[in-house]
Amino acid sequence: MKTVPTGSPHPYRIYSAASLGVAIRHYREEAQLTQAQLAEEVGLHRSYLSELEQGKETEQLARILRTLRFLGVRITLDKADW
Amino acid sequence: MKTVPTGSPHPYRIYSAASLGVAIRHYREEAQLTQAQLAEEVGLHRSYLSELEQGKETEQLARILRTLRFLGVRITLDKADW
DNA sequence: AGGCCTTGTCGAAATATTCCGACATGGGTA
DNA sequence: TACCCATGTCGGAATATTTCGACAAGGCCT
Numbered sequence: 001m002k003t004v005p006t007g008s009p010h011p012y013r014i015y016s017a018a019s020l021g022v023a024i025r026h027y028r029e030e031a032q033l034t035q036a037q038l039a040e041e042v043g044l045h046r047s048y049l050s051e052l053e054q055g056k057e058t059e060q061l062a063r064i065l066r067t068l069r070f071l072g073v074r075i076t077l078d079k080a081d082w
Numbered sequence: 083m084k085t086v087p088t089g090s091p092h093p094y095r096i097y098s099a100a101s102l103g104v105a106i107r108h109y110r111e112e113a114q115l116t117q118a119q120l121a122e123e124v125g126l127h128r129s130y131l132s133e134l135e136q137g138k139e140t141e142q143l144a145r146i147l148r149t150l151r152f153l154g155v156r157i158t159l160d161k162a163d164w
Numbered sequence: 165a166g167g168c169c170t171t172g173t174c175g176a177a178a179t180a181t182t183c184c185g186a187c188a189t190g191g192g193t194a
Numbered sequence: 195t196a197c198c199c200a201t202g203t204c205g206g207a208a209t210a211t212t213t214c215g216a217c218a219a220g221g222c223c224t
Contacts, residue, residue, distance in 0.1 A: 020146075023155070024149065024150070024153075027150070027153040027154070027155050028153060030153075031153055031154075034199085034200060034201085035200075035201065036199095036200080036201090038149065038152070038153075041152055042145070042148045042149045042152050043145075043148070044145050044149070044182080044183085045182065045183045045184070046200095046201085047182090047183075047184080047185095047201095047202080047203075047204090048145075048181090048182055048183070049149075050200095050201060050202060050203085051182095051202090051203090052146070052149075053201095054202080058142060058180075058181065059179085059180060059181085059211085059212080060140060060142050060143065060180085060181085060211070060212085061142065061146075063124070063125075063126050063130075063212090064102075064134070064143075066124045066125070067106065067120065067124045067126070067131075067134075068106070068109070068159065070120070070123055070124050071106075071109040071110060071112075071113055071120075072109070072113075072161055072162075073105070073109050073159050073160070073161060074159065074160055074161065074162055075157070075158070075159055076157070076158040076159075076160070077150065077155050077156065077157055077158075078155070078156055078158070079154055079155060079156065080154075080156055116169085116170065116171085117170075117171065118169095118170080118171095126212080126213085127212065127213050127214070128171085129171095129172080129173075129174090129212090129213075129214080129215095130211090130212055130213070132171060132172060132173085133172090133173090133212095135171095136172080138211095140210075140211065141181085141182080141209085141210060141211085142181070142182085142210085142211085145182090165224105166223105166224090167222105167223090167224090168221100168222085168223085169220105169221085169222085169223105170219100170220090170221085170222105171218100171219090171220090171221105172217105172218085172219080172220105173216100173217085173218085173219105174215100174216085174217090174218105175214105175215105175216105176213105176214095177212105177213085177214085178211100178212085178213075178214095179210100179211080179212070179213085180209100180210080180211065180212085181208105181209080181210065181211080182207100182208085182209070182210085183206105183207085183208075183209085184205100184206095184207085184208095185204100185205100185206105186203100186204085186205105187202105187203085187204090188201100188202080188203080188204105189200105189201085189202080189203100190199105190200090190201090190202105191198100191199090191200090191201105192197100192198085192199085193196100193197090193198090194195105194196090194197085194198105
């Protein structure tokens with residue numbers, strides 16, 4: 001069977017707002033940034049980032065995830081390990 | 083070097099609302115569903131699905147994508163080929 | 165041409181999200 | 195203990211999104 005080099009470390013499978021939150025927190029901590037620093041960098045309010053990381057369910061996200069799940073699509077987050 | 087079996091066909095890299103729209107459309111068509119059918123299945127309005135597929139930029143999506151990009155995270159959509 | 169189906173688009177009402185500012189909590193450390 | 199820092203949480207105001215219903219355009223078929 002054809003093969004390729006193994007993929008990136010720390011891949012995250014996204015199923016829900018909760019799993020997205022876990023991933024964002026992981027990558028933020030890996031980058032050694034506080035919520036305040038990251039929020040400032042990307043232009044959002046710190047309290048919102050806090051809620052994001054805690055997996056706050058929002059309608060828009062839920063709708064998109066539901067649609068992709070229905071279609072059998074897998075969502076993966078990872079860092080390229082180049 | 084260690085290897086693994088090749089991944090799924092049709093992977094999509096998501097950078098923006100536009101690329102997400104393209105992917106959703108692809109998977110919907112692959113499933114041979116109309117926008118009306120898919121919208122009904124997942125409980126959203128057909129006109130919204132139309133806009134989603136056209137890559138309508140929404141703040142929430144833009145904020146999340148911007149945050150992940152800043153952290154160097156790659157987003158991949160694909161179908162498991164089991 | 166005429167009918168049918170699918171998708172794109174519009175405006176405004178109904179909902180939902182995000183920001184803001186503030187305060188609470190817990191961990192660490194002097 | 196007291197102080198700092200990071201994060202969680204709250205309520206209301208400011209924004210943004212989604213739905214709804216309708217109509218238009220294009221493709222396809224008879």
